[in-house]
Structures are given as C-alpha cells and as structure tokens.
Amino acid sequence: MSPRAAYVHVPFCRHRCGYCNFTLLAGRDDLIDDFLRAIEQELSWLGQPRPVDTLFFGGGTPTHLSPGQLDRLLVSVLRWFPLSEGGEFSIEANPSDVRPAIVDVLSRHGVTRVSLGAQSFDPAMLAILERDHSPEEIHRAVEQLRGAVDVIGLDLIFAVPDETLDIWQSDLQTAIDLRPDHVSTYGLTFEKGTTYWSRLKRGELRQAGEELERAMYAEAIDRLTAAGLEHYEVSNFAAPGRRCRHNEVYWTGGEYFAVGPGAASHTGGVRRTNHRSTLTYLKRVLAGDSPVAETEQLPPEDKARERLVFALRRLEGVDRRQFAEQTGFELDELAGPALADFVKHGMLEEHDGRIRLTRAGLFVSDGLWPSLLADQRYTARG
Ligand code: SF4
Incomplete structure (x- = not known):
C-alpha cells in the first residue's frame, strides 16, 4: 500500500542560527527558483499522484519563501500529494515571516497546522539563540494565524546559556497565555559542526547544568499539563484532539514519502535519504539524476x-x-x-x-x- 504521509524539506533561512545543524542554505535566496524546479522534477518521479492524510513542510524555514514562491511550491506538492478530506497539512514558520500575504497563501491551500519557531519570549534569550524575530512578532504571528489555521503550535527551547529558571517559567506562562493548541519543547543541544559547538569548546558559551535543565523540563511538564495540554510524547504537548498526526506516523513505525535535500523517505520497507548538500541535490535533480545518497533496508x-x-x-x-x-x-x-x-x-x-x-x-x-x-x-x- 502506498504511504499516506509526505514530508517536504525547504532548505532556506535568512541566516543560520548558531545552534542549528539542519540541512539548509542561509542567505542563498538566489537558489530558491532552482529549488522549486528541482522539487517539481523530483515529485514527477512519483509517476502518479499519491493521496496522503498528512503533509508536513519543514526546513529550514518554508515561510522564508516569498508568497509567490510558496504558492508555487504548495501548488506543485498538492498536485502530487493531494490531501484527503480531513487531512492534516502542517508547515513550520518563522514568526517574523507571518504576514497577511503569507497567511493568505497558507489558508488558500488548506494548511491546517502551523508550527511557529518561537523558541523564547525573552529578548536576551532570542539574541543568544541568534533568532531574528522579536517577542512581539510571535504575538503578532499568533494573532494573524488564529482563525486562518486549525492548529497553532509553538516550539520552545530551554536550557539556553545564561537562562534562569525564572526566565523559563515566564516563557512558559507567556506561551500558555497565547493559548496554543500544541507545544514542542526541547533542551538546547550543542551539535558538532555548529558555531555553538565551537563557541562551547572555546569557553564562550556555558552549557546549562543538568540539574537546572531537569528543573526546566519539570516546569514544562507541570505548567503545560496544568494548562490542559496533554503530554503525549517526551517533547510534545497537545490540546485534546490536536496531536501532530504526521509525527505520529513516524513514531508508530508508519511509512512516508519525502522530497527535498536531506529528506528521508520510508516506502516499501526501504529508507532512502537524499543528499544533505542542497547544492548537490539541485545539481543532481536538475540533471535528471536521483538525489538519493543512502538506501537502507533495516533487518x-x-x-x-x-x-x-x-x-x-x-x-x-x-x-x-x-x-x-x-x-x-x-x-x-x-x-x-x-x-x-x-x-x-x-x-x-x-x-x-x-x-x-x-x-x-x-x-x-x-x-x-x-x-x-x-x-x-x-x-x-x-
Ligand atoms: S530558523 Fe530554524 S532552521 Fe533556520 S537556521 Fe534557525 S534554527 Fe535552523
């Protein structure tokens, strides 16, 4: 049976946050049109439209595309992955990108769920995380999305260098006051290859202590569940009926399509991972070659x-x-x-x-x- 879930990786951001090691290019908007052509090419190799129940656009930052580019991407993807009646259509968004023209594209194409990369409401924490949005922009984004999509999710990071328990408690309260349908929250990790990793090694950044990190996670569990959000996965909380169905496909061993650089699919018992380098992905796909870098059939x-x-x-x-x-x-x-x-x-x-x-x-x-x-x-x- 054909999988009923699909992931699309959009590898563009305005700049790369210091802690991020995702597959993306920062400041290379000149390549977005090539990317759109490449995605259309890769999708055409599906041979026929594959109806899905969940569709997830992640990145990078899908909303970094201009409204016209995003519209083109959504049209092509929905042509190959038509969403079933009642299906879930999620997209990750940067609060600073959420403006009327973008919200209009999302609601015109039936996006049901927006996951906002809020990370913190504290200006100092946002600066340390090298985020390019302000706390006010998160509030504005939520206001604009309310009514336009069914589910508004907030992503939050804790255990940021110099973060105190007070700051985190206040972040959680502000998030709760915004009445999100979903919250994903992770302790900051320092990944090899990121500038954060080098800065940690040079002693320029200090990792939060284990005890503080645990206290922060405990606060998240206690406050979010007291606010009526169900703790349904180690890092995820949802209002009743608002779990992320797409992620549940991953967590329950389901199969899924995936397109874009670095994207990993699981179809017919086989995992295929596309080249992580966006430039290699573009070069290969636009030359008519497969972007798959690794194929794995797990015993x-x-x-x-x-x-x-x-x-x-x-x-x-x-x-x-x-x-x-x-x-x-x-x-x-x-x-x-x-x-x-x-x-x-x-x-x-x-x-x-x-x-x-x-x-x-x-x-x-x-x-x-x-x-x-x-x-x-x-x-x-x-
Ligand atoms: S906005 Fe998100 S995907 Fe883009 S660089 Fe920052 S953390 Fe990475």
Missing part, C-alpha cells in the same frame, strides 16, 4: 527495536501483545533484560501488559534508548 529485528524506542517515547507506551503482532517480536525476546532493569529502577512501569515511561524515566529517557537498540541477547551472552 526486521532492528526495525522492531527502533519501533520500540519510538513507542516508548510516546507516553501511552507500548502494549506487549500489539507490539508482537505488529513486529513479529516479543518484547522480552528483543530487550527483556534491559526492560526489566528499567522497571526495577523505576524508569519504566508495566500495567496490564503495557509498558511506559514513569515520570522519573522521562528525565533520563535519552539514556535508556541505547540499551534497547543494542542486541540484548548479545549483551547477555557477552
């Missing part, structure tokens, strides 16, 4: 392990019987010793055949996954 056991981790990141956890039916692997066969150990130490809990993260487990979840992804039988033997 069923690795796939099952991956599915286990994604399932456990969701707060509803994993049902033993369902998991075995869907993957062909019993949980104990895959990761029995590790699961038992995490239950024993209070990181996971099990009730009626369903295993899920405990509150304590939420704070250390990243540290749990490696042992679930490794072969436990090997570990047990060796």
Whole structure:
C-alpha cells in the first residue's frame, strides 16, 4: 500500500542560527527558483499522484519563501500529494515571516497546522539563540494565524546559556497565555559542526547544568499539563484532539514519502535519504539524476527495536501483545533484560501488559534508548 504521509524539506533561512545543524542554505535566496524546479522534477518521479492524510513542510524555514514562491511550491506538492478530506497539512514558520500575504497563501491551500519557531519570549534569550524575530512578532504571528489555521503550535527551547529558571517559567506562562493548541519543547543541544559547538569548546558559551535543565523540563511538564495540554510524547504537548498526526506516523513505525535535500523517505520497507548538500541535490535533480545518497533496508529485528524506542517515547507506551503482532517480536525476546532493569529502577512501569515511561524515566529517557537498540541477547551472552 502506498504511504499516506509526505514530508517536504525547504532548505532556506535568512541566516543560520548558531545552534542549528539542519540541512539548509542561509542567505542563498538566489537558489530558491532552482529549488522549486528541482522539487517539481523530483515529485514527477512519483509517476502518479499519491493521496496522503498528512503533509508536513519543514526546513529550514518554508515561510522564508516569498508568497509567490510558496504558492508555487504548495501548488506543485498538492498536485502530487493531494490531501484527503480531513487531512492534516502542517508547515513550520518563522514568526517574523507571518504576514497577511503569507497567511493568505497558507489558508488558500488548506494548511491546517502551523508550527511557529518561537523558541523564547525573552529578548536576551532570542539574541543568544541568534533568532531574528522579536517577542512581539510571535504575538503578532499568533494573532494573524488564529482563525486562518486549525492548529497553532509553538516550539520552545530551554536550557539556553545564561537562562534562569525564572526566565523559563515566564516563557512558559507567556506561551500558555497565547493559548496554543500544541507545544514542542526541547533542551538546547550543542551539535558538532555548529558555531555553538565551537563557541562551547572555546569557553564562550556555558552549557546549562543538568540539574537546572531537569528543573526546566519539570516546569514544562507541570505548567503545560496544568494548562490542559496533554503530554503525549517526551517533547510534545497537545490540546485534546490536536496531536501532530504526521509525527505520529513516524513514531508508530508508519511509512512516508519525502522530497527535498536531506529528506528521508520510508516506502516499501526501504529508507532512502537524499543528499544533505542542497547544492548537490539541485545539481543532481536538475540533471535528471536521483538525489538519493543512502538506501537502507533495516533487518526486521532492528526495525522492531527502533519501533520500540519510538513507542516508548510516546507516553501511552507500548502494549506487549500489539507490539508482537505488529513486529513479529516479543518484547522480552528483543530487550527483556534491559526492560526489566528499567522497571526495577523505576524508569519504566508495566500495567496490564503495557509498558511506559514513569515520570522519573522521562528525565533520563535519552539514556535508556541505547540499551534497547543494542542486541540484548548479545549483551547477555557477552
Ligand atoms: S530558523 Fe530554524 S532552521 Fe533556520 S537556521 Fe534557525 S534554527 Fe535552523
């Protein structure tokens, strides 16, 4: 069966924020028209329109395109990935790009969900993060989007260098006062290859302490859930009925199409990842060559392990019987010793055949996954 989800990667931003290592070109708007031609070319290789239930435009910053360019992109994508009745159409947006002409393009093409890269409402934090929008622009963007799309999501970052618990509490309160339908929140990470990484190494930036970062995450959980948002995935909160359906396809091991530089698809049991370099992607596609850089067919056991981790990141956890039916692997066969150990130490809990993260487990979840992804039988033997 053809996948019912599609991702489109738009690799342009005005400038590159210091912490960002996504696939994108900053300040190369001269290449946007080539990109639009390349996407049209790549889409044409689908052979026929593929109706989908969820469509997600990420980046980079899709709204960095001019209204005319964005309109052209949406028209081409919707031609190849027509959205089913009641489908979810998400797009990531920079608050400073949200102006009437852009909102008009989004609502004309049936965008249902906008994920705003707010990150913080504190001018000093926004400056440290090298964001190019002001707190006022976030408020204005929310006002303009309200009524134009069904779901307004806010992305927030915590544990920014020099951030205090007070600043984060005030960010959370401001976000809640804006009545978002969805909040995604992550602790800042320093990725190799970013300017933040080099600055950290040179001692110019100070990473938040572990204790402070945990206190900030706890504040997020407590305040957002008290405001009526359901904590449904380690980093995601949603008002009732407002979860991100597209991300749930990833988290439940579903298949999806993907186009654009660096985009990774999962179709027919095969993962294909396009070239991460936008220039290489453009060169190849416009010359009529495949942009795929890596093809991978995961063995069923690795796939099952991956599915286990994604399932456990969701707060509803994993049902033993369902998991075995869907993957062909019993949980104990895959990761029995590790699961038992995490239950024993209070990181996971099990009730009626369903295993899920405990509150304590939420704070250390990243540290749990490696042992679930490794072969436990090997570990047990060796
Ligand atoms: S706006 Fe987002 S995608 Fe663009 S550089 Fe900044 S963090 Fe990266």
